[in-house]
Amino acid sequence: MAFEQPPAPFPPEVRSEFGLDRGMVFLNHGSFGSVPRSVRAAQDGWRDRLESDPIELIGRRIGELLAEVKRDLATMFGGAAESYGFVTNATEGVNAVLRSLPLAQGDELVCTSHVYFAVKQAMRSRCLESGAVLREVSVPLPVRGARDLIDPVMAAIGPNTRLVLLDHVSSATATRFPVEDLRARLPAHCLLLVDGAHAPGAMDLRIDAIDAEFYTANLHKWVMAPRGSAFLRVRGDWMPRVHPCVISHFFGDGYEKEFDWQGTRDFSAWLAVPAALKFLRELGLQRVIEHNHWLASWAHRQLVEGLGIEPATPLDGSCLTCMASIRLPETLRRFGRVEHLQADLRARERIEVPVMEWDGGWWLRISAAVHNLPEHYEVLLRALQARVAG
């Protein structure tokens, strides 16, 4: 696809499913998602049921209720239903894996320079307590293709590398990493933890085919489930050795029971996940993925050409999903801090879009969701052009 034309938008009745302030140009679905009204209604329904009969549903039936949700997840993303454990967010999934891993002085944990900062902090913390070493591998942009993203990682792996953590889609740089290729090339002594925070609903995802020991992901971004719904999927051989961050009643009783019960919580977010999967299926998962990818790739091209900058990833969209990041022209650094530019775009143009520092530059990330329209990115381009011109 050339991405010279924007894709046809979803109809207004789909876009009006979202409670976003209509006065805003909302280009940051990627941070905290946006929940369709039908999904929220399903969650409300669960809250009514839980409220009406809490002991029966939370105390006695929660395992079977969550098992149903996990079957739905496994149908969509592959693997055994019982290998899915619910967490609040992908950062929690990463923490659970890191804590469950026996680490000793001299062990190495590897990540790339694209790693999500919260995850890097969790790795740092785990290294501080265990004596392991965190090795952050520089993967500079621009890249010509997926292979450029993996070669530096492979070059950094040594005999002491215990675990490689790879972002499936990176946060600041919105780049899709070829995790399957890394898995195929990884030596047997290296465990693979994929941070798929931005992956489900954003690509054709079959987690079992990736064959990582650990895969964690958010459902509140591109699956559009309620915030606080995320999962950790652990490969069968590792399931008995992985525990949730909160040790509770069922410690030692196995992965399923331990993750199902991490203390009292509002289970309605997890229970509403099937409603989000249904929303996606009714729109057509493939259609959503293609629309968002096409829109992100088209907008990426518009911004790159309109600003006359070098793209960080190929213009054919091969390293993108439904987000794209551009390195902003240096002149915009006169705003002093990324937050100031971001605040200016919000205050004066009603555009909500993240601007982040990465690898010495300022990066702007766009998201393309089913509620976005081509003109949203045209508004952004004009706003950036005006600011570049001064």
Next chain:
Amino acid sequence: MAFEQPPAPFPPEVRSEFGLDRGMVFLNHGSFGSVPRSVRAAQDGWRDRLESDPIELIGRRIGELLAEVKRDLATMFGGAAESYGFVTNATEGVNAVLRSLPLAQGDELVCTSHVYFAVKQAMRSRCLESGAVLREVSVPLPVRGARDLIDPVMAAIGPNTRLVLLDHVSSATATRFPVEDLRARLPAHCLLLVDGAHAPGAMDLRIDAIDAEFYTANLHKWVMAPRGSAFLRVRGDWMPRVHPCVISHFFGDGYEKEFDWQGTRDFSAWLAVPAALKFLRELGLQRVIEHNHWLASWAHRQLVEGLGIEPATPLDGSCLTCMASIRLPETLRRFGRVEHLQADLRARERIEVPVMEWDGGWWLRISAAVHNLPEHYEVLLRALQARVAG
């Protein structure tokens, strides 16, 4: 108070604030609470706001929004607002403290035989990874008074005791432990972690006066906040050393920032806590505490006298808050398992009440909340009498 007469119930309009199935005799507010409609409406309002402008409210303003909630908590329960960190439940609070504590081979963690099982599991897990030893001190029932609950703990403390974990109100046995007395008698080398899961809203609670290093509690039980709202309060000298279970962006930036941001979640539960405190204040916190205590103590006495059993705690209610546990007559063990008796009471009498094994006996725990009426316990007593008679 003699507790020979039940207290005047709250009016119907208060009781109809709760979404509980009206066909049930609901005597287990203590497990997962029940959320008044006004509190849920406040939470829904927050969810609308978060949905409308997620980046502004979650990404940029969440710290100030939570600070407001913490000020409200500190006003009600004492201490500095910034010493409160939000967690999902008290078990998570306990996990955070245990993980943050440097423990070495030979260190001892002390709890009582009344410890909540999930918390004991967290202690066991932490001992397994650190080489510390868990010492569970038997505190048998019946007791004549509060002092009997503390003397065995004091007798178990030795030079290697690093931390004492005490339930403020125990779960299975519904007994109020005099944590202030323990604190006063505890040697300087022992840290105190109070599991106040059932305490806020159930007693006149001033956490700063207890002066424990660590105090964790649920707000979704007796404060009637949405499920998933709980806190960990850490004494100032320990705040820089305590981290949440999920290490995220602000690792190393201090207690407040670390606890405020544990990854994306549905913040509406925490943000609705002031609505629950308002509901309590409007009913009159002291009136609620007294009503519930009176009702629990009265019902306790009815059950003990009606079944002709020995009370586990004094009939004057001095070891109770708004729950009471009775040791069931041995004849009821013909049901085979506690779950079977519980299921029978639910199926045939529409009574929801927990039955638990503890210290070789079967225990039944009643809760007394603002939605409960004296006749609820009369229904229970008749049901138990019928089953004891066979």
